Amino acid sequence: MLNIALFGPPGAGKGTQSEFLINKYKLFYISTGELLRKEMANNTKLGRDAQSFIAAGKLVSDEIIVQIIEQTITENPHANGFLFDGFPRTNVQAYILQGLMIKLHTSLNCLISIHVPEELSVSRLLSRGQTSGRLDDNEIVIRKRLKEYYDKTLPVIDFYREKGIFYEVDGTIEVKDVTKQIEAVIEGELSKRLFNILLFGYPGSGRGYIGKALAEKFGLEFVATGRILDQEILNRTDIGKHIKEAFAEGQLVPDEIAIRIIEERLENSKNVKGFIFKGFPRTLVQSYILDALLQKHETKLSKIIELVVPPLDLITRLDERSQNHEMQEGELTTAQIVKRLREHEIKTMPVIEKYRQYNHVVQIDGQGTFDEVFQRVSLEVESGMKNMS
16 A cells, blocks of 8 residues: 655645646545545534534644544555545644554555745745635735644654655656656655565465465565475574474474564565565464564565365365375375364464455465466466556
C-alpha cells in the first residue's frame, strides 16, 4: 500500500498534482473537507456531530475527523493506497495519523511539500480571483490563510523530517516539471519496498519447488526454514547443535532459534526484491513473530498464497517422494503420511485463518504439471508486484 500526504500553501497547485497521483498510482483521495461535507450531506451520526461543531462556530474535533478517516480507509480495503490532502494539519494530527496507520497495519510512506514563496502564492491566488469569483481570493484573506498555513504546518513538516520521509519539491517551475519531481520521489520510495510472499500448503503441495522457482524468476530470497535448519546441523554450528538436540528429543525447534535464523536472512540478504517464506510460520505464535520481524525491518507481507491440492493427491505425492528418497526421513508409511497431514491441519490451518481475517489469502489450484501450477502462481505474483507501483 502506498500512502502519501501532499502539502503546499494555497496556490501551490496541489489540486493538479493530486489528480496526477490519483491516476498514476491508483490512490484513494482523502480530503477531510470533502469527507466532512459528505457525512453531513448523508446525515450520518458523524456528520451530525460535525455539524454541531460548525453550528457553534468551532473547528470539528480531531476525534470526529480521525473516525471519518478510519472509516474511509476500512471501507476501501482494496485501494492501492491513500492520498491525504489537508491532513495532518497540526502536530497533534500527525501523531493521530501515525497511531491510526499502526492500527491499520500500514504507514505513511512520504510527505511531499510543494514549496512556493509567499509572494508567488499571493500573486497566483489574486490572478485566480479575477476569474473564479471567490470572495476569499482577495489579498487580506489570502495572507491570513497563508499565515495560518505556515504557523500550523511547519511543526508537522519537522515531525516527518525527523522520520526521514519528508520531501520538498520546487513549486515555482512548470507544472509538468513539478510533476516529474513528485514522481521521482515516489518511485524512489517504491524502489525501497520489498515484495514478501508467504507460501502455504499441505505437505506434498509442491511449495518447495514452486518457492525456489519463484525466487529465481522474480529476484526474491527463498527462506525455507526446514532446509536452513538442516544446513545448520550439517555445518555443526552452535545453532545446529541446539537444533539437533531438539530433534533428538522429539521437540520442535525453539522459536528463539527460528527468530535468529530469519532475522539473519532479513539483515544479510542484499539486493533482493523481497522474500518467500516457506515452513514458517507453522503456528499462531510464529505468525505474530513473523509479522513483528517484518515490521522491525520496515516491511510486511505483500502476498499470501495457499496451494490447494486434494488429500488423496497429497498422499500419492508424498508416497512417491518417500520411495524416491526425496524426503529426509526416508520411506514413509501411509499412517506416517496421514499423521503429517493431520499435524498441518491442526497447527497451520489456524494460521491461515488468522491471515484471512486481516489479509487476502489467495488460493491457487496446485493440481497439474509443475509448469501449469508455476504459471498460475507466477501470474498472481506479477499482479501483486504491479499493484505495488
